[in-house]
């Protein structure tokens with residue numbers, strides 16, 4: 001066995017310090033000089049269909065109602081537009097997170113326009129990059145901005161998305177969303193199967209856009225939540 005083989009498998013580099021050291025004590029003051037109020041990075045995860053986007057919009061509503069100002073971000077929402085949409089019909093405009101978007105600059109630019117940012121709602125966070133998650137941590141620690149991230153934990157192969165792994169590593173709190181999604185057999189759904197040509201795919205690109213509503217096998221690529229037993233068996237149930 002080589003040293004490389006024995007090394008821990010961390011997909012990310014060790015947590016770096018901030019690009020710019022904030023003036024004064026970072027533990028007491030945010031970068032703009034405000035006293036820190038103990039912001040937090042929270043990650044809410046669950047399989048498809050468990051209501052993550054609904055909860056994200058509810059969280060935004062609850063905070064906005066108390067006079068807090070926030071930004072909503074997403075990546076590859078089911079609408080494929082710059083908005084958060086939910087299966088139960090709610091929608092909210094959102095900023096699309098691209099690889100070259102820096103969440104810290106997004107917040108700073110918003111501040112520069114005279115708009116306060118107290119929190120970020122980051123939907124579909126498992127599709128963000130690891131760097132984005134580290135930017136979230138810095139926003140909490142140095143900018144005193146709360147970050148609420150929502151996303152899948154695992155991909156169609158049942159492996160953690162890199163950004164989800166980083167959120168598990170760095171978040172102040174991690175919570176599984178408690179709304180159950182059922183497999184066709186009635187057991188709790190846990191895994192997000194990718195169905196290609198009517199069969200559960202075991203390999204392929206980590207992110208492929210597919211239909212999450214159509215279960216009639218008319219879509220070329222679709223997704224279906226299965227219990228572990230039926231995910232392992234590749235059993236999509238009676239049609």
Ligand SMILES: [Zn+2]
Pocket residue numbers: 183184185186187226227228229230
């Ligand atoms: Zn099942």
